[in-house]
Amino acid sequence: MSSVITISQLAKHYQVPEREGGLKAALTSLFKRKYRTVKAVNGISFNIEPGEVVGFLGPNGAGKTTTLKMLSGLLHPTSGDIHVMGFEPFRRSYDYLRQITLVMGNRNQLTWDLPALDSFDLQRAVYGIPETEFKRTRDDFIDLLELKDLVNKPVRNLSLGERMKMEIVAALLHRPKVLFLDEPTIGLDVTMQRRIRTFIAEYNHRYNATVLLTSHYMADVEALCKRVIVIHHGRILFDGDLSSLVNQFSSYKTLSVTLENPEIDLSQYGEVLSRDDGRVTLRVPKAQTSEVTARLLSDLQVDDLTVEDAPVDDIIDQVFSQKEEV
Amino acid sequence: MKRYIDFYLASMRISILQQFQYRVANYFYMIGMVAEPVIYLVVWSTIADQQGGSVGGYTPGTFAAYYIVWTLVRNMNIVFTPYGWEWRIREGNLSMELMRPMHPIHNDIAYFSGWKFVVIILWLPLALFLSWVFKPTFDITWMEGIAFFVAIWGAYLIRTMLLSLLGMITFWTTRVSAIFELYFGFELILSGRLVPMTLMPQWVQNLSNYLPFKWTFFFPIETLVGSMTTQELWVGIGMQILWIVIGASLLNLVWRAAIKQFSAVGG
Numbered sequence: 015m016s017s018v019i020t021i022s023q024l025a026k027h028y029q030v031p032e033r034e035g036g037l038k039a040a041l042t043s044l045f046k047r048k049y050r051t052v053k054a055v056n057g058i059s060f061n062i063e064p065g066e067v068v069g070f071l072g073p074n075g076a077g078k079t080t081t082l083k084m085l086s087g088l089l090h091p092t093s094g095d096i097h098v099m100g101f102e103p104f105r106r107s108y109d110y111l112r113q114i115t116l117v118m119g120n121r122n123q124l125t126w127d128l129p130a131l132d133s134f135d136l137q138r139a140v141y142g143i144p145e146t147e148f149k150r151t152r153d154d155f156i157d158l159l160e161l162k163d164l165v166n167k168p169v170r171n172l173s174l175g176e177r178m179k180m181e182i183v184a185a186l187l188h189r190p191k192v193l194f195l196d197e198p199t200i201g202l203d204v205t206m207q208r209r210i211r212t213f214i215a216e217y218n219h220r221y222n223a224t225v226l227l228t229s230h231y232m233a234d235v236e237a238l239c240k241r242v243i244v245i246h247h248g249r250i251l252f253d254g255d256l257s258s259l260v261n262q263f264s265s266y267k268t269l270s271v272t273l274e275n276p277e278i279d280l281s282q283y284g285e286v287l288s289r290d291d292g293r294v295t296l297r298v299p300k301a302q303t304s305e306v307t308a309r310l311l312s313d314l315q316v317d318d319l320t321v322e323d324a325p326v327d328d329i330i331d332q333v334f335s336q337k338e339e340v
Numbered sequence: 341m342k343r344y345i346d347f348y349l350a351s352m353r354i355s356i357l358q359q360f361q362y363r364v365a366n367y368f369y370m371i372g373m374v375a376e377p378v379i380y381l382v383v384w385s386t387i388a389d390q391q392g393g394s395v396g397g398y399t400p401g402t403f404a405a406y407y408i409v410w411t412l413v414r415n416m417n418i419v420f421t422p423y424g425w426e427w428r429i430r431e432g433n434l435s436m437e438l439m440r441p442m443h444p445i446h447n448d449i450a451y452f453s454g455w456k457f458v459v460i461i462l463w464l465p466l467a468l469f470l471s472w473v474f475k476p477t478f479d480i481t482w483m484e485g486i487a488f489f490v491a492i493w494g495a496y497l498i499r500t501m502l503l504s505l506l507g508m509i510t511f512w513t514t515r516v517s518a519i520f521e522l523y524f525g526f527e528l529i530l531s532g533r534l535v536p537m538t539l540m541p542q543w544v545q546n547l548s549n550y551l552p553f554k555w556t557f558f559f560p561i562e563t564l565v566g567s568m569t570t571q572e573l574w575v576g577i578g579m580q581i582l583w584i585v586i587g588a589s590l591l592n593l594v595w596r597a598a599i600k601q602f603s604a605v606g607g
Contacts, residue, residue: 028603088435090600106599111441123436125354127361132354139350140440142343 017061018192018224019085024094025248026055026080054080056248057094067218067225069239069256073334077248078228082194085226086116098192112141115190119200122177123184124169130180131165134187141188148187155183159213175206182210186217193217195227199234211237232326244333251333256326263332264324267303269296274315283310297324347442348450355454367462373414374466377407380535381474396539401477405565406536408470413560414533415459416492419500420448422520425507434602445591449500456496484563487573491560494580499556501587508591511598532558552583 032050033043055077062068072078083089084096087103087110096103101110124133138148156162159179164172169180182198195214199207211234218225218238229235235242235256242259244252252259269284276292283306284298298306303321310316323329359366385400393399398406428434437444470476480488506523509516528534530544531553537545548554559576562568568576 083435086439088438088602090602106438108441111439114439116435116439118435125358127358128354132357136347136350136354139343139347140442142346 018064018066018099019060019062019226020095020097021061021081021085022059022095023057024055024059024081024084024096025053025057025092026077026084026089027092028052028054053248055084055091055245058245058248058250059094060243060250060253062224062226064224065218065222066241067215067227067238069235069242070226070228070245071235071242071330072228072245076245078245079196080248081245082116082196082226082228086114086194087111088116112188113190114192114194115185115188116194117182117185117196117198119178119197122181124177124180126170127168129166130161130169130172130184133169133180133184134165137184137187143188151187151189152183155186155213158216159183159209175202178202178206179210179213182213189221191221191223193223193225193227195225195229197229198227199229199231204233207231207233208237214238232330236326244330246334259333260323260326260329263329264300265332266297266299266324268322268324269298269303269307269310270294270318270320270322271296271310271314271316272318274317278314280310293318344442344446347446348453351447351450352454352457355451356458359455359458363458363462366458370411370415370459370462370466374411374470377410377414378470380410381407384535385474396536398536398539399477401475402565404470404474405476405478406561408467408474408476409561409564410533410557411467411470412460412463413492413495413557415463416456416496416560417499417556418455418459419452419496419503420507422503422507422510422523423517425504426510426516429510429602438599438602443595445500445504448504449497452500453496478565479567480564483570483573484568487563487568487577488560490577491563491580494577494584495556495560498552498580498583498587501584501591502552505587505591505594508594508598511601527553530554531556532561536561552587555580555583 028051029049030052031043032048033039058077058081070078070081080089084091085098085103087106090104098110099113101107103110124130125136134148134152137143138145143151156165159182161176161179161183164176164180169177172180178198186193193214198214199210202210214225214227215238217223225238227234227238240255242252242254242256243250244259252262254262268287270293271280272293276289276294280286280294280296284296284302287295287297289295296306307319307321310319381403384395384398384403388395388398388400388403395403428437434444437447440447506520509519529540530548530551532548537548537554537558540548548558555576559580563573563576
């Protein structure tokens with residue numbers, strides 16, 4: 015099976031003007047400007063197969079959005095190769111743009127004063143979607159996202175979450191084969207995040223669409239992505255299954271214990287993270303998990319005990335702190 | 341082609357719906373805009389009266405006709421501004437437009453075309469009121485009427501191309517309002533907006549023939565108000581087509597370079 019997305023040694027460097035503060039520096043910069051090269055993306059390579067949903071993770075400024083913008087044809091790469099469905103995105107051909115979408119959590123493509131239905135109709139015209147196909151897809155998405163009572167309201171009267179759902183419908187009406195989703199759930203409440211996640215999963219399943227998703231909410235990544243790519247300072251730190259990321263980078267596990275006597279000091283077993291309603295949470299080095307579990311069970315009257323991997327957020331933090339290429 | 345026609349109709353429809361939402365604001369905007377030609381009209385009518393009834397062949401009646409048609413032409417001349425380009429690039433809104441499989445200029449042209457229909461409807465009562473007050477002299481043939489209709493849309497397209505070109509400077513550098521203001525200064529003098537071109541010194545009139553400004557303002561007004569021969573009407577429309585082609589070609593050229601330069605800031 016040939017890859018949908020192929021990136022090889024992709025780089026994007028910016029020349030940024032730089033000067034020190036103060037009047038003297040300001041005057042000097044009029045005649046002699048200094049520039050600094052910012053390597054937003056610095057030689058990354060990966061492939062994505064058809065139908066894959068991949069989490070693209072990294073802290074702010076890591077190079078995620080720059081990569082998505084190069085993939086969607088908004089930015090010209092400085093160097094390297096980039097192909098999506100056989101197209102070079104920066105050429106911005108009609109056939110390419112017709113088959114992709116970019117959803118940015120903080121961007122609005124709907125007409126503010128009019129009901130979203132009007133913006134949907136404009137999308138139909140932009141992408142030349144046949145009328146019957148358009149109506150079928152639109153109504154289908156409206157049902158899936160439970161928007162029936164909202165599509166006739168002016169967009170300005172919708173909540174952030176409702177607007178985001180409308181944005182997603184508008185972005186997918188032409189049934190793109192490749193989805194670039196940049197923080198699609200940013201600022202939304204938990205219920206709305208879940209609804210959008212479910213919708214993305216359903217879209218991926220129905221149309222075998224390839225999805226590259228950035229999100230700071232690990233719940234998004236855990237629910238949707240089997241594979242993750244971790245980027246930091248424009249370089250890839252990890253590319254593989256989410257489970258291998260956990261195995262490779264998690265140096266501890268979390269033990270939750272319910273004791274007969276919750277007042278007992280457990281510091282000798284591990285770092286006590288919390289005590290809540292008789293349930294104590296401990297952080298234990300991964301290599302010692304079996305031994306500590308056995309000791310707890312033999313030493314104390316334990317009503318319940320669970321062992322979990324460290325939260326993915328913590329693991330990602332650990333990957334960033336190691337800053338080494340895998 | 342069918343896709344473009346469909347898109348233009350859909351975008352114009354959206355624009356009309358949206359502008360009717362703001363009908364009161366639009367009306368006050370138009371009333372404000374009328375202040376400028378009314379001042380010119382009062383000044384020139386007074387001068388004409390003092391000089392025995394006409395200035396450079398313009399009587400108070402033809403001045404009234406000139407500046408009443410001026411109000412419609414001025415509204416037809418409203419396009420997506422360079423400040424709009426500056427805003428859409430700086431705020432990152434261009435990114436979403438670039439995701440469409442269509443040049444953003446199509447949306448600009450279609451959207452503002454839709455707006456024109458609302459503007460014309462709102463303009464009619466204002467024009468009637470101004471005509472009642474200032475008693476314009478019109479002598480319009482059907483040929484001039486058709487030429488005027490073509491010329492106001494020609495003017496709209498020329499100005500769209502030129503101001504988009506100007507706006508694209510912001511791909512290279514932001515905050516270029518000083519350049520924009522310089523352009524608008526030349527336009528004011530050389531277009532016939534401030535004063536009919538025939539009242540300008542001969543060398544200014546000669547210069548204006550080789551620049552685009554006159555064809556966006558003076559020419560459309562004169563098709564209706566002046567007494568142009570059929571040949572002059574055809575030459576004028578030909579000049580408009582020429583400037584549309586020059587503008588579109590330059591736009592295409594600059595766009596290719598600009599899009600490579602684009603850094604998609606702010607989203």
